[in-house]
Amino acid sequence: xxxxxxxxxxxxxxxxxxxxxxxxxxxxxxxxxxxxxxxxxxxxxxxxxxxxxxxxxxxxxxxxxxxxxxxxxxxxxxxxxxxxxxxxxxxxxxxxxxxxxxxxxxxxxxxxxxxxxxxxxxxxxxxxxxxxxxxxxxxxxxxxxxxxxxxxxxxxxxxxxxxxxxxxxxxxxxxxxxxxxxxxxxxxxxxxxxxxxxxxxxxxxxxxxxxxxxxxxxxxxxxxxxxxxxxxxxxxxxxxxxxxxxxxxxxxxxxxxxxxxxxxxxxxxxxxxxxxxxxxxxxxxxxxxxxxxxxxxxxxxxxxxxxxxxxxxxxxxxxxxxxxxxxxxxxxxxxxxxxxxxxxxxxxxxxxxxxxxxxxxxxxxxxxxxxxxxxxxxxxxxxxxxxxxxxxxxxxxxxxxxxxxxxxxxxxxxxxxxxxxxxxxxxxxxxxxxxxxxxxxxxxxxxxxxxxxxxxxxxxxxxxxxxxxxxxxxxxxxxxxxxxxxxxxxxxxxxxxxxxxxxxxxxxxxxxxxxxxxxxxxxxxxxxxxxx
Amino acid sequence: xxxxxxxxxxxxxxxxxxxxxxxxxxxxxxxxxxxxxxxxxxxxxxxxxxxxxxxxxxxxxxxxxxxxxxxxxxxxxxxxxxxxxxxxxxxxxxxxxxxxxxxxxxxxxxxxxxxxxxxxxxxxxxxxxxxxxxxxxxxxx
Ligand SMILES: [Zn+2]
Ligand SMILES: [Zn+2]
Numbered sequence: 001x002x003x004x005x006x007x008x009x010x011x012x013x014x015x016x017x018x019x020x021x022x023x024x025x026x027x028x029x030x031x032x033x034x035x036x037x038x039x040x041x042x043x044x045x046x047x048x049x050x051x052x053x054x055x056x057x058x059x060x061x062x063x064x065x066x067x068x069x070x071x072x073x074x075x076x077x078x079x080x081x082x083x084x085x086x087x088x089x090x091x092x093x094x095x096x097x098x099x100x101x102x103x104x105x106x107x108x109x110x111x112x113x114x115x116x117x118x119x120x121x122x123x124x125x126x127x128x129x130x131x132x133x134x135x136x137x138x139x140x141x142x143x144x145x146x147x148x149x150x151x152x153x154x155x156x157x158x159x160x161x162x163x164x165x166x167x168x169x170x171x172x173x174x175x176x177x178x179x180x181x182x183x184x185x186x187x188x189x190x191x192x193x194x195x196x197x198x199x200x201x202x203x204x205x206x207x208x209x210x211x212x213x214x215x216x217x218x219x220x221x222x223x224x225x226x227x228x229x230x231x232x233x234x235x236x237x238x239x240x241x242x243x244x245x246x247x248x249x250x251x252x253x254x255x256x257x258x259x260x261x262x263x264x265x266x267x268x269x270x271x272x273x274x275x276x277x278x279x280x281x282x283x284x285x286x287x288x289x290x291x292x293x294x295x296x297x298x299x300x301x302x303x304x305x306x307x308x309x310x311x312x313x314x315x316x317x318x319x320x321x322x323x324x325x326x327x328x329x330x331x332x333x334x335x336x337x338x339x340x341x342x343x344x345x346x347x348x349x350x351x352x353x354x355x356x357x358x359x360x361x362x363x364x365x366x367x368x369x370x371x372x373x374x375x376x377x378x379x380x381x382x383x384x385x386x387x388x389x390x391x392x393x394x395x396x397x398x399x400x401x402x403x404x405x406x407x408x409x410x411x412x413x414x415x416x417x418x419x420x421x422x423x424x425x426x427x428x429x430x431x432x433x434x435x436x437x438x439x440x441x442x443x444x445x446x447x448x449x450x451x452x453x454x455x456x457x458x459x460x461x462x463x464x465x466x467x468x469x470x471x472x473x474x475x476x477x478x479x480x481x482x483x484x485x486x487x488x489x490x491x492x493x494x495x496x497x498x499x500x501x502x503x504x505x506x507x508x509x510x511x512x513x514x515x516x517x518x519x520x521x522x523x524x525x526x527x528x529x530x531x532x
Numbered sequence: 533x534x535x536x537x538x539x540x541x542x543x544x545x546x547x548x549x550x551x552x553x554x555x556x557x558x559x560x561x562x563x564x565x566x567x568x569x570x571x572x573x574x575x576x577x578x579x580x581x582x583x584x585x586x587x588x589x590x591x592x593x594x595x596x597x598x599x600x601x602x603x604x605x606x607x608x609x610x611x612x613x614x615x616x617x618x619x620x621x622x623x624x625x626x627x628x629x630x631x632x633x634x635x636x637x638x639x640x641x642x643x644x645x646x647x648x649x650x651x652x653x654x655x656x657x658x659x660x661x662x663x664x665x666x667x668x669x670x671x672x673x
Binding site for chain 2: 458459482486489490
């Protein structure tokens, strides 16, 4: 009897120990909420809201642009300083040359020998100025010509223009050739003549020439000008020239000198900067309103793009970066005005840009990363939620099944509420099993049996309970320490009291009672005393 | 139950056969188990090795016989739950609440029916196929 009670109480215990339905629900909900969050994340990343590519690119471009502007500004400042020094040297030499001969400046006109002699004397200074600076050439020209009777004498001016030939790297070097200058002066200084050599400079091709000649200032730095990019006569090269006034002792401007930056040299010395968005191109361009004059601009290396120094580039300012349109191609980047006077008066802009395709590629990569990441998270959460709900739903279904059946050997589900419900259902079922639900005959038989069982003694009841639990007659002596004779004596009493004629008949009745859920009534009716 | 029985059983086996006895602690009657013959009874071990084998066989068969005898005894002996003594069916009562021996029933003034009452001769325990009982007490060793 104790054994039996133990089993029943054990079940109620297990029901009390199970996990609450609420905690399981909370876990499931948490998973679902996370799944919804990741779905939202997926949506956001698919639309690109989450990836800060635009602002990241803006920062990168701004940093690059700052660098570009600093490089250009420094280069122009250094060249200007060296140009001024060259101007002072040339002024001094010309002054002492003419003074030594007691001649005025105008004496140079129509005097080729004198010009050649002067140039011969100035070439070493020009050469050393050129070699001492980061440029591709240097020149000076004086307001005089060897033959005033020529039709081109108005624009033809005496002077020396030295250039490097065969430039191959950003470090100037190689052969210095004489592009402009008298043959005698070149020969005497051991210089080769450029294959497009001319004795004098054509000032009409130097945009700043007239402005510089007309300058009337105090400090030389105020008279310095940069030309836009101009084609070098008779060559396939383009150059930008620094123009510094050359004055005589009285302060009159008598000529122009300066350095040359060829487009080849410029592109060699400003290579592209590779980054995750592609290669950044640097360029220095005159600006007209919101347009960059690319046909007058100096371009750094354009490796990997089809950008060339022609046409115009329209600027569209943006929040994070600026958009540049050139020949239907879009570039993204930044620009800023750098100090430096241009001959045509346009402001000079330092620009850093990258083809849009590189940026788009990076955006797509970032977006793809975000999308895949949140998609993976979403799938993981859905799988987890499905697994949890499965683990959660199955015990409920089992519990409901157990609650519906009136079996006594149901398994606790581990969900406290369900198990308690099952225990409650079972107790209610036992208490309130409708009697008229049974067939009349069976019902009367059952009632009669229960009625008769009231006459059983507690010893007989104990033995009857063992039979109800499935023990046989043979097991009883060992269980109760009584002889088989004693057992048989009890049996005959039980049989006669319950009105059955054999052990088999008794087992059959016990089975009927169990199925009706009224076995306990039989075993507990009558006296409630127990000696077990 | 068997364990208690085996502990209470006396051994009256001979070289020929195995036999055990249980004495009722109430009336003093002795019950003998049905004899089991030793399989090598009468055979003479020819060698020393043989006799060792016989000894082992004897021990083994006696254990089996003791087991069988305990089962037989369980048919007619009960342990009184009050005094704890092993009594025969003639000295054990089926009572209303708790079965007990005659002595305890008398002391506690409980009424009951003797398990093996009138069915048997007054001083003979049921014997027949499962051993026989006698009043001899000298058999208990
Ligand atoms: Zn007795
Ligand atoms: Zn007793």
